[in-house]
Amino acid sequence: MKISVRNLEPTKAKLTITVDKDEFDPYLEQARKDIAEQITVPGFRKGHVPGKLVDQRVGFGAVAGEAVNKTIPDMYSKALDEKNIRPMAQPEIEVVEMPESASDDTKLKFTATVERRPEFELPNLEGLTIAVDKAEVSDDDVNNRLETLRQRFATLVGVDRPAQKGDFANIDLTAQIGDETVDSQEGVSYELGSGTMLDGLDEALDGLSAGEETTFESTLEGGEHEGEKAQVKVKVNSVKAEELPELNDDFAQEASEFDTLDELKAEIRKNIEADAEGRQASLARDAFIETLEAGLDLPLPKGVRKQNIDQQLKTAGLDGDDADPERKKQVEEEVDKMLRDQMVLDALAEKLNVQVSQADVYNFLGSIAQQYGMDPNMFIQALMRNGQIGSAVEEVARSKGMLEGMRAVSFTVDGEPLDLTNFLGSDEDDAQAQAEEDESVAAAAAAAAVADNLSTDAE
Template identity: 40%
Template sequence: MKSTVENLNPTRVKLTVEVPFDELKPHFDRAYRALAGQVNIPGFRRGKVPAKILDARLGRGTILTEVVNEAVPAKYTEAIGEANLLVLGQPDIEVTRIDDGDALAFTAEVDIRPEITLPDVEAIAVTVDDVEVTEADIDEQVEALRDRFATTTPAERAAADGDLVSIDLTAEVGGETLDEAATEGLSYRVGAGDLVDGIDEAIIGLSAGESKTFSTTLVAGPYAGQEAAVTVTVQSVQDRTLPEVDDDFAQLASEFDTVEELRADLAEKIRRVKNREQGVAARDKVLEALLEATEVPAPEGIVNAEFESRAHDAVHAFDHNEDALNAHLEREGQTREEFDAELRESAVQAVRTQLLLDALAEANQVGVDQNEFTERVLFNAQRLGISPDEYFQRLQEGNQLAAIFAEVRRGKALAGVVEKATVTNASGEVLDVAELFGLEKVAEEDEAIELADEAADLAQDEVESQLITEAVEEELIEEIAEEIAEELVVEEIAEEIAEVEAELADEQDTPKA
């Protein structure tokens, strides 16, 4: 086989491949065996029809088509291996010549991973905002606790802002009742603003048994973007009483005996949350600085695939109703053209980010061991609210094991860069990145693994392109599959994940500043 490579641009090549017919003999043998088992020819047993008889009965063109369909992908793979190309996406293949008995020739255009010259990561310096916990921050959390422990009593009056009401809802579009929008006995706090636009104004002033109809624009479902007539009926009104902030309240709402102790604990939790936010800001800025300092060409074909994926997700939120999406954008003061331009820019950045992180991982020989892979599977499964077995099965069925492997690898690569970069706050203090993420001072390897989990979130959120990753080590994947299938996932990891989830749940009680 002879093959040549032509560089069309920094991210795309054209392979020209010529295969002598003597190299196609194994493909001809398989084609004849397959076809012999599919046809019935008098005088011959199925599967035992000679090649010459098949040529005569089926036609030489049928045989050649079978051979070409099998040989071209195999020879393409062989050609990119000989050329040491890191291909991305599927190739555009064109068969240019079939000279029976002589040679088969074809061309293949495909996107490739570009050569990337990495900057000196230790020279990267970024600045993040200072962390400051104010009395107002603490007061906000105290008020959230008061709201959680509020008591309610029936009120024989019209509903007012802050009341807890039980309501029934119905909706109509163009005179047609929407069954899926009907609900009864829904508990709602007036002023929460988390149902539909206009409902708070409609409820205020209604007493038990009274109704009001108002117009609103639906934002989801098959009628997204259309005006609906919504009728709300108040079934009951309850007055909410917030507890006084005293030591009794501190004992009710926490494990502390005094308000001072409660406020001190809230201050520490707020600081931890803000430290993590500061760490995330540092991570994002380091990545931004990396992208600015590095030339990373984005393959057009991969960008197009990423753009189409994001566009599909956008319209999917509106039940695949393009008109509803356009109406929503119009209400937001944006044209579809502007939206698509932003979407394409985000697709370009996502592809550049993935290519850059992959290059960093290779340059620093970043690996992923079985425990790290399993830990990420467990983390993702818990975040989705499904069992690790079910999640792993989904990954297998969707051929997504390599994507998870790459996700962890990129996260570790970015974490390594963040640790080497210089991060200062607005006051000029150099920050310890590990402390920003709340990591204890343990072995450096353990710190890197934990920080990688934080960084992997960015790799997952920012990088969704459909690039073909390098082949994942089969033995590693098989070992992990067997371990999870046999429910031998290490219990210690599961317990650690549960502890982290519980800690994060506590911190999520503290709204971000």
């Protein structure tokens, strides 16, 4: 196989790949065998039709086309490895030449244009010390947590005044389209300002007292007339306001197992400090990635960048052309950071020779499935159908590489060593986990193995 590479941009390359005849012939033979299983030729059993007869029966072009479809992915993958090109998107493939007959000596030649990760050098991790901002715990943090607890024990008390934001109103609703009443509800409890019902309801209720009513226009959000405009009449039956308990020892006894408010506050501070350890680990992670990226001028692949920006805007319900400039700028900055982080962590995983096992992939996808309340097997099979297993494997590799990299450096807070063992684990933990895993393979092989196992289990 002959490979030539032309760099079109720092993040885009065009590979021209010429496949030798002795490399292409096995694919031709396999294509003939596959086709022989599908055709019927008098005098021969299926799957036992000679190759020459297959060529005559379906035409050499069909055989060669089948072979090319299998050859190109394999040769493209080998070319990437040989030239150390790390793709960030699917390639654009163009077949330039291919044999037209079994006796034609023309070699298969194709081009692959692909957006790639740029070349860059990561800093040496050995002996590196990274300063991290301290995750502070303030009295305001304690008071805010205490106020949240206080609100859980609030009671609703009737008030003789107009409703305002934060009040709870008991209301009757009637929706009409023309002269027809299409929906009605009575005795509904609604918190003003929550925005959990019809558009315009908060504005209509603001300032109404018990016994008063008004009409406003809104779009129905359910039922047979979903999406249609309607005139909605709302009547206020009662208005209640939250009454918060007084912060004292009695409240502490009612809301917790503690006898005094001071004891409750101490427990809240203890819990917040535990949370602060997690925030400290997050700050260390961010500082670690920033250190890796410091001084690197990382060009971003234009096509991948645009695709991600468009997808983010679409997910947010925004049109790329008409999106608010500030919101679009925010999305662009988020995508730029995401791509930079991904490229750096991918390079780190390669530098550290991170291996991804079956258990790694399954546990990662299983945890995501659990978050969404899905069956792990069904979730993973859905990813397989959409060709997204590879992306999951990449995420696992990035995570493992980041943990291994963070364990290789030192962190300090205010000049004092920062111990992150509770969050990063240790190399011994990884070694033990690896010993318990029967096989540990490279990312692509692990993904394929997981997919095969899950498919078999499903059957």
